[in-house]
Amino acid sequence: MVAPREGVDFPPLNGSDVKIGIIKTRWNKDIVDNLVKGVKEGLTECSVPAENILEIEVPGSYELPLATRFLALSNQVDAIVSIGVLIKGDTLHFEYIAESVSNGLMNVQLQTMTPTVFGVLTCLNLNQAKERSSGPDNHGISWGKTAVEMSVLRRYALG
Amino acid sequence: MVAPREGVDFPPLNGSDVKIGIIKTRWNKDIVDNLVKGVKEGLTECSVPAENILEIEVPGSYELPLATRFLALSNQVDAIVSIGVLIKGDTLHFEYIAESVSNGLMNVQLQTMTPTVFGVLTCLNLNQAKERSSGPDNHGISWGKTAVEMSVLRRYALG
Amino acid sequence: MVAPREGVDFPPLNGSDVKIGIIKTRWNKDIVDNLVKGVKEGLTECSVPAENILEIEVPGSYELPLATRFLALSNQVDAIVSIGVLIKGDTLHFEYIAESVSNGLMNVQLQTMTPTVFGVLTCLNLNQAKERSSGPDNHGISWGKTAVEMSVLRRYALG
Amino acid sequence: MVAPREGVDFPPLNGSDVKIGIIKTRWNKDIVDNLVKGVKEGLTECSVPAENILEIEVPGSYELPLATRFLALSNQVDAIVSIGVLIKGDTLHFEYIAESVSNGLMNVQLQTMTPTVFGVLTCLNLNQAKERSSGPDNHGISWGKTAVEMSVLRRYALG
Amino acid sequence: MVAPREGVDFPPLNGSDVKIGIIKTRWNKDIVDNLVKGVKEGLTECSVPAENILEIEVPGSYELPLATRFLALSNQVDAIVSIGVLIKGDTLHFEYIAESVSNGLMNVQLQTMTPTVFGVLTCLNLNQAKERSSGPDNHGISWGKTAVEMSVLRRYALG
Numbered sequence: 001m002v003a004p005r006e007g008v009d010f011p012p013l014n015g016s017d018v019k020i021g022i023i024k025t026r027w028n029k030d031i032v033d034n035l036v037k038g039v040k041e042g043l044t045e046c047s048v049p050a051e052n053i054l055e056i057e058v059p060g061s062y063e064l065p066l067a068t069r070f071l072a073l074s075n076q077v078d079a080i081v082s083i084g085v086l087i088k089g090d091t092l093h094f095e096y097i098a099e100s101v102s103n104g105l106m107n108v109q110l111q112t113m114t115p116t117v118f119g120v121l122t123c124l125n126l127n128q129a130k131e132r133s134s135g136p137d138n139h140g141i142s143w144g145k146t147a148v149e150m151s152v153l154r155r156y157a158l159g
Numbered sequence: 160m161v162a163p164r165e166g167v168d169f170p171p172l173n174g175s176d177v178k179i180g181i182i183k184t185r186w187n188k189d190i191v192d193n194l195v196k197g198v199k200e201g202l203t204e205c206s207v208p209a210e211n212i213l214e215i216e217v218p219g220s221y222e223l224p225l226a227t228r229f230l231a232l233s234n235q236v237d238a239i240v241s242i243g244v245l246i247k248g249d250t251l252h253f254e255y256i257a258e259s260v261s262n263g264l265m266n267v268q269l270q271t272m273t274p275t276v277f278g279v280l281t282c283l284n285l286n287q288a289k290e291r292s293s294g295p296d297n298h299g300i301s302w303g304k305t306a307v308e309m310s311v312l313r314r315y316a317l318g
Numbered sequence: 319m320v321a322p323r324e325g326v327d328f329p330p331l332n333g334s335d336v337k338i339g340i341i342k343t344r345w346n347k348d349i350v351d352n353l354v355k356g357v358k359e360g361l362t363e364c365s366v367p368a369e370n371i372l373e374i375e376v377p378g379s380y381e382l383p384l385a386t387r388f389l390a391l392s393n394q395v396d397a398i399v400s401i402g403v404l405i406k407g408d409t410l411h412f413e414y415i416a417e418s419v420s421n422g423l424m425n426v427q428l429q430t431m432t433p434t435v436f437g438v439l440t441c442l443n444l445n446q447a448k449e450r451s452s453g454p455d456n457h458g459i460s461w462g463k464t465a466v467e468m469s470v471l472r473r474y475a476l477g
Numbered sequence: 478m479v480a481p482r483e484g485v486d487f488p489p490l491n492g493s494d495v496k497i498g499i500i501k502t503r504w505n506k507d508i509v510d511n512l513v514k515g516v517k518e519g520l521t522e523c524s525v526p527a528e529n530i531l532e533i534e535v536p537g538s539y540e541l542p543l544a545t546r547f548l549a550l551s552n553q554v555d556a557i558v559s560i561g562v563l564i565k566g567d568t569l570h571f572e573y574i575a576e577s578v579s580n581g582l583m584n585v586q587l588q589t590m591t592p593t594v595f596g597v598l599t600c601l602n603l604n605q606a607k608e609r610s611s612g613p614d615n616h617g618i619s620w621g622k623t624a625v626e627m628s629v630l631r632r633y634a635l636g
Numbered sequence: 637m638v639a640p641r642e643g644v645d646f647p648p649l650n651g652s653d654v655k656i657g658i659i660k661t662r663w664n665k666d667i668v669d670n671l672v673k674g675v676k677e678g679l680t681e682c683s684v685p686a687e688n689i690l691e692i693e694v695p696g697s698y699e700l701p702l703a704t705r706f707l708a709l710s711n712q713v714d715a716i717v718s719i720g721v722l723i724k725g726d727t728l729h730f731e732y733i734a735e736s737v738s739n740g741l742m743n744v745q746l747q748t749m750t751p752t753v754f755g756v757l758t759c760l761n762l763n764q765a766k767e768r769s770s771g772p773d774n775h776g777i778s779w780g781k782t783a784v785e786m787s788v789l790r791r792y793a794l795g
Contacts (some may be wrong), residue, residue: 008186008218027644058789059644059782062754066745066786070793088251091768092724092758096738100754102255104742106263109225118221118259122251132250146218150225153217157229167345167377247410261414265422268384277380277418281410291409305377309384312376316388326504326536406569420573424581427543436539436577440569450568464536468543471535475547485663485695565728579732583740586702595698595736599728609727623695627702630694634706 008142015046015148021054021077023067028085028126034133035083035119038140039147046148061086061120062097065104072114078151081143083119085129098122113158115150117143167301174205174307180213180236182226187244187285193292194242194278197299198306205307220245220279221256224263231273237310240302242278244288257281272317274309276302326460333364333466339372339395341385346403346444352451353401353437356458357465364466379404379438380415383422390432396469399461401437403447416440431476433468435461485619492523492625498531498554500544505562505603511610512560512596515617516624523625538563538597539574542581549591555628558620560596562606575599590635592627594620644778651682651784657690657713659703664721664762670769671719671755674776675783682784697722697756698733701740708750714787717779719755721765734758749794751786753779 022039024032036055043053054077058067061084068082082105088094101120109116119140123129132139181198183191195214202212213236217226220243227241241264247253260279268275278299282288291298340357342350354373361371372395376385379402386400400423406412419438427434437458441447450457499516501509513532520530531554535544538561545559559582565571578597586593596617600606609616658675660668672691679689690713694703697720704718718741724730737756745752755776759765768775 008184009188010185010218025644026646029645056789059646059778059785062742063751063782063786065742066749066751067789069746069749070789074793091760091764092734096734096756096758097754098251098255099258099735100738100742102259103262103739104746106221106224106259107743107746110228110263110266113225113228115222115225118256120255122255124250128250142218146222149218150222153215153226153229157233167343168347169344169377257410257414258417261418262421265380265383265418269387269422269425272384272387274381274384277415279414281414283409287409301377305381308377309381312374312385312388316392326502327506328503328536416569416573417576420577421580424539424542424577425584428546428581428584431543431546433540433543436574438573440573442568446568460536464540467536468540471533471544471547475551485661486665487662487695575728575732576735579736580739583698583701583736584743587705587740587743590702590705592699592702595733597732599732601727605727619695623699626695627699630692630703630706634710 010145010149013046013145013148013152015043015048015151018048018148018151019052019054019077020048020147021056021071021080023056023058023064023071023080023082025058025060025064025084027060028129031085031129031133032083034138035140038138039081039144042141042144043148046145048148060084061101064101065108068105068116069108069112072108072112078154079115079147081117081119081147085121087126087129088124115147115154117146119143169304169308172205172304172307172311174202174207174310177207177307177310178211178213178236179207179306180215180230180239182215182217182223182230182239182241184217184219184223184243186219187288190244190288190292191242193297194299197297198240198303201300201303202307205304207307219243220260223260224267227264227275228267228271231267231271237313238274238306240276240278240306244280246285246288247283272313274306274313276305278302328463328467331364331463331466331470333361333366333469336366336466336469337370337372337395338366338465339374339389339398341374341376341382341389341398341400343376343378343382343402345378346447349403349447349451350401352456353458356456357399357462360459360462361466364463366466378402379419382419383426386423386434387426387430390426390430396472397433397465399435399437399465403439405444405447406442431472433465433472435464437461487622487626490523490622490625490629492520492525492628495525495625495628496529496554497525497624498533498548498557500533500535500541500548500557500559502535502537502541502561504537505606508562508606508610509560511615512617515615516558516621519618519621520625523622525625537561538578541578542585545582545593546585546589549585549589555631556592556624558594558596558624562598564603564606565601590631592624592631594623596620646781646785649682649781649784649788651679651684651787654684654784654787655688655690655713656684656783657692657707657716659692659694659700659707659716659718661694661696661700661720663696664765667721667765667769668719670774671776674774675717675780678777678780679784682781684784696720697737700737701744704741704752705744705748708744708748714790715751715783717753717755717783721757723762723765724760751783751790753782755779
């Protein structure tokens with residue numbers, strides 16, 4: 001069993017009938033795969049059955065908001081974890097993508113009322129991304145639990 | 160009785176029939192708990208009965224806007240205080256979350272017409288967050304009063 | 319008679335039948351009061367009668383956009399001046415509030431089609447705010463005239 | 478005949494039946510007047526008749542988006558050039574106005590489907606603004622041509 | 637055959653019945669032309685027939701979002717690649733245009749549900765733009781493939 005990363009604890013969550021979507025980019029595939037693995041660990045700890053997890057792949061982070069919107073509108077899942085890795089580069093590409101994507105995902109979750117976990121690492125270098133995607137500090141673990149908790153809240157809210 | 164922090168005074172506010180929602184994150188739990196305590200002090204000073212305060216918990220700040228939208232649309236409260244703590248870290252996570260959340264909460268309050276107090280501390284270090292969440296400078300106190308004042312304004316505006 | 323601050327001149331404006339809303343914060347009360355005084359001077363120069371000026375108070379700048387939206391939707395005024403003072407502090411509170419509020423007020427005026435003058439000083443220190451709120455450089459004067467001019471434009475536009 | 482500024486060439490454009498709106502601020506009047514002159518040169522080169530040019534004045538740049546929205550919704554013009562000059566100052570006024578206005582004008586053109594040329598100079602000092610508003614580098618010239626080209630595209634798009 | 641740039645691999649994609657729009661600016665024409673060439677290479681690798689590619693030209697990057705919206709609403713294409721080049725200059729024009737355009741394109745794709753590839757280089761100097769638009773690192777190649785992949789996802793999502 002993996003300890004949650006410092007800073008946030010989760011109450012016991014029963015996700016046995018919750019459906020979760022994972023949307024992941026193929027940029028920085030190794031890191032993203034680790035994050036997805038972390039998300040699944042978190043989901044498993046909350047008893048989400050493997051068959052309730054829907055996984056979709058897109059090329060890069062700028063594609064995440066629209067893919068998230070498509071999935072949210074399909075009514076197939078209760079919450080979505082949108083995963084990507086952005087690394088600061090020589091140009092300002094990182095800055096404008098990171099801003100559009102973080103605001104875009106926020107807009108999508110507010111409009112569709114489908115909780116969307118911001119699973120995009122916005123790092124200054126590759127090493128930072130590695131640290132946040134491996135071992136007990138794998139951010140995916142808490143992202144998975146967040147998705148379950150927000151699914152429960154959503155059901156309560158929407159009746 | 161706690162003196163208000165420098166900068167803003169409140170007129171006498173009668174919140175005896177006002178209903179307030181508090182949405183709080185579990186990240187930086189100790190600080191958030193202090194802020195919630197401050198909010199409740201402010202509400203009590205305005206005569207808001209304890210049973211009129213609805214408290215909801217989410218994992219982190221990125222979850223605040225959607226939870227706020229759910230609560231606003233439920234018509235259970237007159238105003239909401241959305242509380243979280245963001246601390247500048249080594250990556251740019253802080254910057255993108257802080258921007259999405261502050262804009263997201265603004266959009267939610269404008270669209271739902273439910274006043275939402277921005278109770279998210281955006282600090283450079285933990286110490287700044289501690290200072291702003293304890294003693295007479297506990298920002299929660301004025302956030303609570305702000306929620307009551309805006310509830311009154313909203314009733315007046317919406318008739 | 320007060321000379322307009324350098325940079326912008328106004329044509330003669332007849333605001334005798336124009337109704338203007340002033341929304342002001344209580345943070346930095348002295349400076350805000352001076353700005354309000356400046357706005358009223360500007361309105362008087364345009365012949366707006368005192369009884370056509372509606373004044374509303376909110377705690378802080380984050381509350382301005384929603385209060386502005388409430389007032390705009392009430393159809394009681396032709397234009398609104400939203401007044402606050404933000405001073406750069408030790409945390410990043412200033413930056414996120416200033417961005418949300420400036421974008422929020424812009425969105426409110428575009429959606430409600432009620433001209434909203436951006437009367438929020440975004441200063442690095444208190445002294446800058448004092449300079450811009452007193453004497454002939456009191457920004458409120460031109461804000462008041464701007465509100466009248468935009469009221470006239472709005473009437474022309476909306477027929 | 479004035480050479481276009483380095484960077485962009487225009488194809489021959491026939492704007493003889495195109496109607497263009499110019500919205501201009503009174504702040505930095507001399508520079509704005511030069512930019513307007515440049516726009517008209519560009520329009521004339523595209524055969525837009527003088528009587529097809531509608532000119533509207535507002536006080537400052539924060540007023541541009543709403544005035545642009547009013548004009549777009551009036552169906553009197555095929556495209557709009559919104560002109561202002563913002564100069565970096567001692568406070569952060571410049572930054573928040575520039576962001577709200579550039580995003581605001583973008584939103585207006587997307588919502589109204591009326592092309593809006595971003596004719597706002599965002600300069601660090603007055604000299605930069607002068608250079609970009611005079612002689613062959615007068616940015617207004619390409620703005621005028623841009624308005625005509627986008628008018629043609631719009632007609633094609635909207636049928 | 638050109639190797640994909642480091643960072644992202646594409647699965648085999650069959651774009652034989654996919655229709656793609658390319659919207660390109662005339663600013664920095666040489667670089668943009670190279671990027672377009674790259675996009676077409678990517679499309680050809682995915683078997684998109686040349687007659688299924690629709691190409692539209694606009695003056696500059698600020699025009700991209702509206703032109704993209706026009707094309708998306710025309711229902712003529714499954715996805716769009718919007719191409720421009722922005723180079724950091726002496727003023728802050730670059731910053732405000734880049735932000736408006738990246739957010740604008742994101743909004744357009746979310747609202748129209750037509751995938752839009754962010755094909756705008758945001759560079760500090762011309763050399764960076766040249767490097768990213770030529771040889772095997774020509775970003776256009778992956779942009780073309782991204783457009784095809786997202787077209788397939790869209791058809792799956794919209795049924």
